[in-house]
Amino acid sequence: MAENTASSPLLTECSRKEQDFMGSREIPAGAYWGIQTLRAVENFPITGTAISAYPGLVSALAQVKHAAVLANFDLGLIDAVKKDAIEQACQDIEQGQLLDQFVVDVIQGGAGTSTNMNANEVIANRALEHLGQAKGEYSVIHPNGDVNMGQSTNDxxxxxxxxxxxxxxxxxxxxxxxxxxxxxxxxxxxxxxxxxxxxxxxxxxxxxxxxxxxxxxxxxxxxxxxxxxxxxxxxxxxxxxxxxxxxxxxxxxxxxxxxxxxxxxxxxxxxxxxxxxxxxxxxxxxxxxxxxxxxxxxxxxxxxxxxxxxxxxxxxxxxxxxxxxxxxxxxxxxxxxxxxxxxxxxxxxxxxxxxxxxxxxxxxxxxxxxxxxxxxxxxxxxxxxxxxxxxxxxxxxxxxxxxxxxxEYLRSQVEASIGVVTILNPLIGYDAATSIAREALATGRSVTSLVLEQGLLTDVELDEILRPEHLANPQARTPDPLPL
Incomplete structure (x- = not known):
């Protein structure tokens, strides 16, 4: 029993008829996809993003189908004519052709069956084209019987x-x-x-x-x-x-x-x-x-x-x-x-x-x-x-x-930072370092200025301590031991 196709977003004036166990549908004459893909497009208007948005997936599907037909040929399960046509169709897709024919939504029910059938139909119709046959002549090359031979969506x-x-x-x-x-x-x-x-x-x-x-x-x-x-x-x-x-x-x-x-x-x-x-x-x-x-x-x-x-x-x-x-x-x-x-x-x-x-x-x-x-x-x-x-x-x-x-701003922050006392601690002693830190916090003065004022270190010693290579690798500088 034929179904109403007037509402299909993919229908054009020129069409071919395809049939599955649920009935028959009109398919745009130029489409490489078929009735299963049409149903999926109608059933899953979810994201508006077709699987063609992911060319890597489309190419991978073609590679899987390509490997499958070669294996089936090696095992004597498919003849050379069908194998060559299917292989050529897969190669076309692997090279980026027919990407616009992969039209099912990326999010779909059915565990990916719609994606698999979209690939089967496109490959079958492209293979038919290589044989000089019309699209939809599935008695010559069938999406399920030939392209999907030995396969399931689930693998x-x-x-x-x-x-x-x-x-x-x-x-x-x-x-x-x-x-x-x-x-x-x-x-x-x-x-x-x-x-x-x-x-x-x-x-x-x-x-x-x-x-x-x-x-x-x-x-x-x-x-x-x-x-x-x-x-x-x-x-x-x-x-x-x-x-x-x-x-x-x-x-x-x-x-x-x-x-x-x-x-x-x-x-x-x-x-x-x-x-x-x-x-x-x-x-x-x-x-x-x-x-x-x-x-x-x-x-x-x-x-x-x-x-x-x-x-x-x-x-x-x-x-x-x-x-x-x-x-x-x-x-x-x-x-x-x-x-x-x-x-x-x-x-x-x-x-x-x-x-x-x-x-x-x-x-x-x-x-x-x-x-x-x-x-x-x-x-x-x-x-x-x-x-x-x-x-x-x-x-x-x-x-x-x-x-x-x-x-320069970063350097001034270092010189004003209380954290400098941690570097000076092995050189001036913990008690002196604590006293300097407390005074710096209370007065807003820099640690280095207080250390110089109190004569705990010289300008030369401070410059050496604050050299970038010493700050980056403090273990490389061995401080002079504190007097006992």
Missing amino acids: VYPTAIKIATIQGTYALLSAMAHLREALARKAVEFDDVVKVGRTQLQDAVPMTLGQEFSTYAVMVDEDERRIREALVHLHEINLGATAIGTGINTHPRYAAEACSHLQRLTGLPLVTAGNLVEATQDCGAFVLFSGTLKRVAVKLSKICNDLRLLSSGPRAGFAEINLPPRQAGSSIMPGKVNPVIPEVVNQVAFEVIGNDLTITMAAEAGQLQLNAFEPIIARSLFASLTHLTAACTTLADHCIDGITANK
């Missing part, structure tokens, strides 16, 4: 997510390295800039601004290492598991053959999971990886908090550093410039932290032999990866590279 979709995540992570690691290098350059530039360190927002002991930025570079470097460690777990795939992990409707050697071809196509050291039933229902690798992205986000946000605080002012704040001015900061206050780049990175971090909670809840909500919520896991992972990558690049190029230091 295709998570495998594609993992491949897309791995490949997307390379871009993030490159952006993080770019940010780390920018921070390291600033560490060198500010190596001789002394400042007051702070704990609990209170004056502590002197350090250099170079040390502060070097710390940020180390933080990013550590997270690059943690990401690489977490990435290892995404290389275990369940392709060949089909519906629940038993491998129903596949050749006994299919899983191994498909994985071997997928290794070659992707260039990744993929391995078939040891227990496919477990691997089909377990989303632990996504939880682990998302948690690592959250760690990156938390630490990036902390760095940006520091940058906003250190640059606050310019007259009534810390005013230790100057961020490069990027745009006018107010529609009512002339001349105001805001720390917009750290602010946007903060907001990306908040999103990533929220995405991690979403992934955690989706992974926890799986039941029995399948997790039906992998679409929201995929959307959240890809959003975190994409936005963190952009945030790292933006922070490096539009903020870190242009930071300058208010050197």
Whole structure:
């Protein structure tokens, strides 16, 4: 029984008719997708963002289908004509063609079936085109019988997510390295800039601004290492598991053959999971990886908090550093410039932290032999990866590279800081240091002026103590012993 198609947002005047077990529908004649995709578009008008927004996922789906058809051909399950046409269609998609044909919403019910069927239909119709056949001639090449042979959404979709995540992570690691290098350059530039360190927002002991930025570079470097460690777990795939992990409707050697071809196509050291039933229902690798992205986000946000605080002012704040001015900061206050780049990175971090909670809840909500919520896991992972990558690049190029230091102001803060007495303590004794600190607080005078006035140290000795290299590495300077 035909259904009413007048309300379909995808219908055009020129159309072809396709049929499934629920009935028949009119499909735009030029569309490479088919009836299953049409139903999904109508059923899931959720975000307005199609899976085409994530080209890495689309390419990964094509790579999985490509590996599958090669494995089926090796096993004698599909003939050379169909294999060649399907392979060529997959290669077209891997090269970025037909991206606009992947139209289903990124968030969908059905555990990713709509995404899998969108891929099956596009590949089938492209393969038909390569054979000189009309779109929809599924008696020649069928989306399910041929393109999806030996597969289920439940092994295709998570495998594609993992491949897309791995490949997307390379871009993030490159952006993080770019940010780390920018921070390291600033560490060198500010190596001789002394400042007051702070704990609990209170004056502590002197350090250099170079040390502060070097710390940020180390933080990013550590997270690059943690990401690489977490990435290892995404290389275990369940392709060949089909519906629940038993491998129903596949050749006994299919899983191994498909994985071997997928290794070659992707260039990744993929391995078939040891227990496919477990691997089909377990989303632990996504939880682990998302948690690592959250760690990156938390630490990036902390760095940006520091940058906003250190640059606050310019007259009534810390005013230790100057961020490069990027745009006018107010529609009512002339001349105001805001720390917009750290602010946007903060907001990306908040999103990533929220995405991690979403992934955690989706992974926890799986039941029995399948997790039906992998679409929201995929959307959240890809959003975190994409936005963190952009945030790292933006922070490096539009903020870190242009930071300058208010050197003389920072030096004066060190000389006026009560924290200087901590450095002088081994030289003048604890009691004298305490007395100096108390008087400095009471009178507002600097520690150094009081030390000189009381003859506890000379100008030459103070200058030596307050040299940047000594402040940065106090262990390198061995103080003269106090007289007994």
